[in-house]
Amino acid sequence: MTVRIANCSGFLGDRLAGPREMVDGGAIDYLTGDWLAELTMSILTRQRDRDPGKGFPGTFIAQMSEVLASCATRGIRIIANAGGVNPHACAAALQEVVDAHGLETVIAVVDGDDITEDFNRSIASGKWDGSHLTSGEPFSSLGETPTVVSAYLGAWGIVEALDAGATLVVTGRVSDASPIVASAAHHYGWGRADLDRIAGAVAAGHVIECSAQATGGNFSFFTEIDDLTHPGFPVAEIEEDGSAIITKHAETGGAVTTETVLSQLLYEIDGPRYANPDVIARFDTVFVDQVGEDRVRVSGAIGESVPSHLKAGAVCNIGWSAAMSVAVTGLNRDAKVDLLLSQVWSQFPKGRETFDDVVITVTGGLNDASRNPRSVDDATALLRIAVAGRDKTLVNRFPRVVVEQLLGGFPGMALPTPPTKAGLRQQFWPTLVPTEQVPER
Structure with a gap:
């Protein structure tokens, strides 16, 4: 069965309502997000130096307090790099929220990135x-x-946490696509040698990792999109072979077109060989096809090797x-x-x-x-x-x-x-x- 992976954040300052919008807006299996830009790590380090209990985005805890109960009820698993430079302290703060709500959420931490x-x-x-x-x-x-x-970690530490029964995984620095790759790998039972499938998930993850940039944000032809007042955040429906449909929740702003998807696919890459921690994905083999309104299929990625x-x-x-x-x-x-x-x-x-x-x-x-x-x-x-x-x-x-x-x-x-x-x-x-x-x- 297709796994639906939603992204609710592209950086520390992204829309605070993102998690709530993605949980309430439609059916999803995984809620993922990116809270860490490069210099964000240093900002969080200074916070940790002043207070050993800090070093992670405090807004993330407030955002999760709004959705944890709904996620628990609906079986939605959460994966976020919002642990910053202190993922264990972030997990402790989350545990307080879990306890206050009387939930049975199982929290796991992926660390090792601080070298x-x-x-x-x-x-x-x-x-x-x-x-x-x-x-x-x-x-x-x-x-x-x-x-x-x-260090930018890959997906397998997250997969291990999910395999162990975690329903909320907090990480430090991982590659932006890793939470999406891990969600699909756990769902389908992929192994490290399934390079083409992993490469497909990397392509899908790369498209949705920057939230509304896949739905019309930062888009050169923004005047061609009917309503960008409040663009929806993207969802990747990933298939077992690694191909994916990029979409968004119904009745949300923005648009998902071949152009918005291609624009994001070409963002922050350095040639056709896109090196991720778990695979070097070939993007010059990828097909991007409009298959419906706000539905774009991304397929054909080839996994070359593991870096x-x-x-x-x-x-x-x-x-x-x-x-x-x-x-x-x-x-x-x-x-x-x-x-x-x-x-x-x-x-x-x-x-x-x-x-x-x-x-x-x-x-x-x-x-x-x-x-x-x-x-x-x-x-x-x-x-x-x-x-x-x-x-x-x-x-x-x-x-x-x-x-x-x-x-x-x-x-x-x-x-x-x-x-x-x-x-x-x-x-x-x-x-x-x-x-x-x-x-x-």
Whole structure:
């Protein structure tokens, strides 16, 4: 029997009502979601450092409290990477919700993705250079110690949890498609050697992993979709052979067409060989066919092999940044901008070179003395200056220096926003790690 797998979240800030909409909107067997973008891991790490009981999206607990009873009644299993960098604490918080509702939900945790300590030991000993996935540079060239290093786990730890009777599986970092692959693999009893079937589930999972991007969100031809006010989230109806129908609940906004599905299928891939933890899926063999209204069949994916390495992401703190916006009103826009910049840089020991990075943008306003503006808005440009550097004191001083020019600067200068403090600047470093070095549990 076809398994219906719903996605209710594509990132930490996605629609809070997503889980409730997918549970109430129609028949599903599995509720899955993605709460983790790359830099989200570092944000959650800082939360965990401040409080050992944190490090996972708190909104996820509130979302689950709305649907756990319905899922238990209807036999819907939940798989989510919302464990963040502290999946066991997330499971403990979920258990409190389960107990409060008097449910018999069985919670499992999949961990092993946090390889920070092993990564640091390997780099320090010279055992491994952690080379950048695209540039090939060794990690040592960054000159930093990562705050967190997470490997992207596959589906089999989740399958093991489901096989053991779990009805709610919480993971740390897994590949975005892994919860969908695991749902189908458990449902049909696939094994690790069923590469074509797994590749089909990877294709389906890749299509629905970013929620409404499969139903018209982020779609270049969005004006061709009748109603995007509140697009529905996608459902993958996966067959035993790995092929799938991508659809959405009836009477929800957006659309599922060959174009919306192809748009998402081509998202975040690097050529036809799409490497997932459990299979290298060939996307150049995939057929995408409209088989009904809001029903698109995805079939033909071929599983080439199982990768010997997993992708891992190291997040490092690389200094501080701050930005200020300035309204530049009236004629002689460029001269006014030049004056303000000269005033600001004069207050720092090395001028503009005090900072490692400086980004300056000017949008709108007047740079032609012959123009006669009809309104203040028409005559106003927005200058944005952003700086970054290792010295927090200097970066923190920058917004104040801009403010200090207000009465001694160019005519018509205004600040649309108040000054801010220096914020932590971070860098994501993708690399590959041998699969056998990652202790998935």
